[in-house]
Amino acid sequence: MDFSFSEREEAFRREVREFLAANNPNRGGGAAARGEGEDDLESAMDRLPKLLAWNQALVEKGWVGFHWPREVGGGGGGLIEQMILKQESGKARAPMLGLSYMGLAWVGPGIIKYGTEQQKRRFIPAILEAREHWCTGYSEPGSGSDLASLRCSAVRDGDHYVISGQKTWTSLAMWSQWMILLVRTDPAAPKHRGITCLLVPMDAAGVEVRPIKAMNGETPFAEVFFNDVRVPVENRLGAEGQGWDVTKHALANERSSIAEVTAMVNHLDDLERLAKKCKSNGRAAIEDPLVRQRLARMKTMVEAMRLTGLRFLTKQLRGDEIGAETSVNKLLRAELEVEIGRLALDIEGRYGALVKGSPGAIDNGKWQRQALTWPSYVIGGGTPNIQRNVIAERLLGLPHDV
Amino acid sequence: MDFGFSADQEQLRAQVRRFLDSECPMDRVRQIMAAKEPHDRGLWSKIAELGWPALTIAEPYGGLGLAWEDLVVIAEEMGRSLFPSPLLAGAVAARVIAQMGSEGQQARWLPQAASGDLIATLAVLEESDDLSAAGVQLVAETNGEQVLLSGRKMFVAHAQAADLLLVAAREHGGVSLFAVPAHAAGVTVTPLRLIDRSQRAAMVALEAVAVDHADRIGAPGAAWPDLAGAMDAGTVALAAEMVGAADAALRLAVEYAKVRKQFGQPIGRFQGVKHRLAEILVDIESSRSLVYFASWAVDHQQDPRAAVSMAKAYASQALDRAGEEGIQVHGAIGFTWECDAHLYYKHGRYCRNLGGSPEYHHERLLVAQGL
Numbered sequence: 001m002d003f004s005f006s007e008r009e010e011a012f013r014r015e016v017r018e019f020l021a022a023n024n025p026n027r028g029g030g031a032a033a034r035g036e037g038e039d040d041l042e043s044a045m046d047r048l049p050k051l052l053a054w055n056q057a058l059v060e061k062g063w064v065g066f067h068w069p070r071e072v073g074g075g076g077g078g079l080i081e082q083m084i085l086k087q088e089s090g091k092a093r094a095p096m097l098g099l100s101y102m103g104l105a106w107v108g109p110g111i112i113k114y115g116t117e118q119q120k121r122r123f124i125p126a127i128l129e130a131r132e133h134w135c136t137g138y139s140e141p142g143s144g145s146d147l148a149s150l151r152c153s154a155v156r157d158g159d160h161y162v163i164s165g166q167k168t169w170t171s172l173a174m175w176s177q178w179m180i181l182l183v184r185t186d187p188a189a190p191k192h193r194g195i196t197c198l199l200v201p202m203d204a205a206g207v208e209v210r211p212i213k214a215m216n217g218e219t220p221f222a223e224v225f226f227n228d229v230r231v232p233v234e235n236r237l238g239a240e241g242q243g244w245d246v247t248k249h250a251l252a253n254e255r256s257s258i259a260e261v262t263a264m265v266n267h268l269d270d271l272e273r274l275a276k277k278c279k280s281n282g283r284a285a286i287e288d289p290l291v292r293q294r295l296a297r298m299k300t301m302v303e304a305m306r307l308t309g310l311r312f313l314t315k316q317l318r319g320d321e322i323g324a325e326t327s328v329n330k331l332l333r334a335e336l337e338v339e340i341g342r343l344a345l346d347i348e349g350r351y352g353a354l355v356k357g358s359p360g361a362i363d364n365g366k367w368q369r370q371a372l373t374w375p376s377y378v379i380g381g382g383t384p385n386i387q388r389n390v391i392a393e394r395l396l397g398l399p400h401d402v
Numbered sequence: 403m404d405f406g407f408s409a410d411q412e413q414l415r416a417q418v419r420r421f422l423d424s425e426c427p428m429d430r431v432r433q434i435m436a437a438k439e440p441h442d443r444g445l446w447s448k449i450a451e452l453g454w455p456a457l458t459i460a461e462p463y464g465g466l467g468l469a470w471e472d473l474v475v476i477a478e479e480m481g482r483s484l485f486p487s488p489l490l491a492g493a494v495a496a497r498v499i500a501q502m503g504s505e506g507q508q509a510r511w512l513p514q515a516a517s518g519d520l521i522a523t524l525a526v527l528e529e530s531d532d533l534s535a536a537g538v539q540l541v542a543e544t545n546g547e548q549v550l551l552s553g554r555k556m557f558v559a560h561a562q563a564a565d566l567l568l569v570a571a572r573e574h575g576g577v578s579l580f581a582v583p584a585h586a587a588g589v590t591v592t593p594l595r596l597i598d599r600s601q602r603a604a605m606v607a608l609e610a611v612a613v614d615h616a617d618r619i620g621a622p623g624a625a626w627p628d629l630a631g632a633m634d635a636g637t638v639a640l641a642a643e644m645v646g647a648a649d650a651a652l653r654l655a656v657e658y659a660k661v662r663k664q665f666g667q668p669i670g671r672f673q674g675v676k677h678r679l680a681e682i683l684v685d686i687e688s689s690r691s692l693v694y695f696a697s698w699a700v701d702h703q704q705d706p707r708a709a710v711s712m713a714k715a716y717a718s719q720a721l722d723r724a725g726e727e728g729i730q731v732h733g734a735i736g737f738t739w740e741c742d743a744h745l746y747y748k749h750g751r752y753c754r755n756l757g758g759s760p761e762y763h764h765e766r767l768l769v770a771q772g773l
């Protein structure tokens with residue numbers, strides 16, 4: 001074991017810090033930087049021009065798509081440098097390392113692995129430069145956890161596919177230019193084999209988007225209807241019938257991005273600050289033994305997530321593939337997401353009831369948003385029960401239940 | 403950055419595994435549990451031949467000069483087999499001698515400890531079970547050329563098998579440490595009856611036991627910081643052992659869940675069963691990460707307390723859950739003496755408070771981080 005970094009890696013860390021000091025839009029204070037108020041969707045939209053400048057500065061460094069191969073326009077960087085970059089930008093509370101969130105997290109990796117040369121040239125640069133945003137069309141009203149039962153269909157008509165059906169819970173659908181879409185192309189095949197993956201422009205004729213409001217009052221996702229939407233065959237990602245493999249690859253990427261720890265580390269710092277400034281029974285909450293036990297347990301879980309991430313990273317560096325293992329941290333994060341919000345509101349006491357904009361609201365309602373937004377991380381990307389199935393079946397070898 | 407074991411360490415793990423599988427399978431463990439002997443001398447001399455007691459002792463003193471993370475590899479496999487042995491207690495004692503002892507003291511004890519001819523153990527805790535320096539109340543009184551030790555130690559690991567006790571005593575308002583032959587006049591070792599029979603511990607009474615000033619390890623009244631540091635290293639080894647035991651309990655339950663059929667199917671197909679087992683794997687992988695890191699931290703960090711506390715707290719959770727669920731998955735068979743499930747459960751009950759409970763370590767974590 002060796003937890004030190006090489007001279008080159010340390011030099012890279014310094015370079016990242018200098019870059020952040022000059023380009024991080026959250027530098028020099030601001031509520032987001034102090035951890036007192038989250039970037040909710042609305043404020044992110046307000047800050048769009050600043051965010052685009054940030055993205056551009058990152059692109060010039062080759063730090064968007066950091067470990068993607070250089071041939072496709074990625075940074076060609078190593079996994080350790082990537083970790084350093086994420087750590088430092090997390091610490092500096094910088095925005096995400098690239099704005100095209102789904103494009104970077106799993107659509108891009110999917111295109112790099114399964115796409116044609118033409119698709120790589122067409123889509124990757126726009127993802128890197130945040131000119132195009134992507135949404136993900138997997139879930140349907142009748143197909144959630146049992147994703148492979150999906151029914152939205154595509155029928156071949158000459159050199160086009162004609163899509164009809166419905167998707168739902170499609171995050172960011174209303175702001176995206178493209179969708180990575182799963183459709184059934186062969187209703188006669190076994191359910192996992194009849195699925196194909198298509199790349200669909202959201203402005204195609206016959207695509208209709210109806211936003212859905214969530215329990216936190218924001219509108220993060222939408223229903224998407226396809227009324228005989230035509231897309232050319234060259235928009236197919238992978239072979240016909242290969243959609244499930246493409247998705248498994250994408251889901252592993254999605255889970256590992258959810259399983260990342262930087263956000264949790266920042267949450268903990270903020271929680272610590274909260275526990276120092278809030279009073280409970282006449283003393284600072286941080287002195288309350290029950291709060292201390294809960295806080296320490298959370299810290300321990302976050303540290304475990306961090307270290308397990310490093311252990312799996314080492315495996316990757318040694319050339320092993322990481323698959324079902326990412327479910328370990330995904331499950332841990334699910335528990336943490338709920339407990340962080342619960343503990344924060346418990347610490348705030350009566351003030352825990354006050355949301356953003358209220359007189360007396362603490363940290364501009366950040367923790368209330370947390371307590372109302374955890375399902376995004378807990379349910380999105382596969383529910384805890386599904387992660388438990390994955391772990392039980394793929395890591396412990398227990399029989400499939402369905 | 404490299405958070406994994408080296409090829410050498412993996413080889414060591416495989417060697418330990420092979421040895422324990424062939425020399426100390428569970429029926430052998432059960433024999434040792436039932437035996438009256440303080441420990442199994444035959445197995446001890448075999449592991450001494452393999453160099454396990456020498457592992458972390460420096461080369462000039464006949465050791466192999468390896469790191470604490472290497473010991474943790476052995477500890478995890480020991481836990482998997484519930485291998486009853488004074489090995490870890492001896493490693494902690496050797497660490498104390500190496501860190502605090504004079505050159506003469508090291509030359510006197512370490513070569514014998516490395517060869518396995520001398521088994522040493524720490525005698526620090528007393529009836530208060532207070533893990534801080536304040537818990538050390540046993541009296542050291544200077545009497546001319548000698549020091550007289552009087553008091554009682556509790557929970558002394560493997561004292562029954564020990565040749566040498568490293569006894570913490572109150573002196574000059576601080577804590578001093580003395581090397582006391584276990585068979586010295588005035589020393590009485592009374593075995594404790596433990597819930598976990600794979601372990602051994604004793605109450606040790608000292609009645610005006612006379613030692614020389616040369617037997618004092620470290621400066622008078624100033625032993626506590628180094629002693630506490632070595633005990634932390636011991637806590638990490640214990641946590642590694644617990645992770646191994648938890649994993650063994652889990653695997654036993656998983657194998658049973660694959661073959662036991664009810665309602666026409668293996669019970670491992672029911673989510674009430676498989677999901678609990680999946681969560682236990684998450685606990686085990688998480689505590690493994692924390693334990694491995696802590697094993698590195700005790701050799702490389704100025705203040706590894708936070709890493710140690712996190713490892714111990716989480717390992718307790720993993721073994722508690724694995725031990726309990728291991729019984730439940732087996733149904734009534736899990737309640738029988740014959741089924742091994744209870745052995746892991748009992749080990750969990752015993753280890754939970756050994757070296758500090760999860761609650762103790764949660765509190766200590768925050769203190770170590772300045773909160």
Ligand SMILES: Cc1cc2nc3c(=O)[nH]c(=O)nc-3n(C[C@H](O)[C@H](O)[C@H](O)COP(=O)(O)OP(=O)(O)OC[C@H]3O[C@@H](n4cnc5c(N)ncnc54)[C@H](O)[C@@H]3O)c2cc1C
Nearest residue numbers: 136137138139144145169170171376379380381382383385
């Ligand atoms: C904020 C948010 C954003 C999302 N974004 C997207 C997106 O961009 N694109 C997209 O395609 N989807 C998206 N989703 C959908 C998400 O992937 C699904 O919600 C999720 O897979 C669960 O499906 P479901 O909601 O239909 O629940 P269901 O599958 O109906 O599950 C309901 C409950 O039953 C349990 N359950 C189901 N099957 C089993 C089983 N076999 N064993 C045990 N328990 C079971 C589940 O754990 C859950 O508790 C998003 C969801 C959320 C909350």
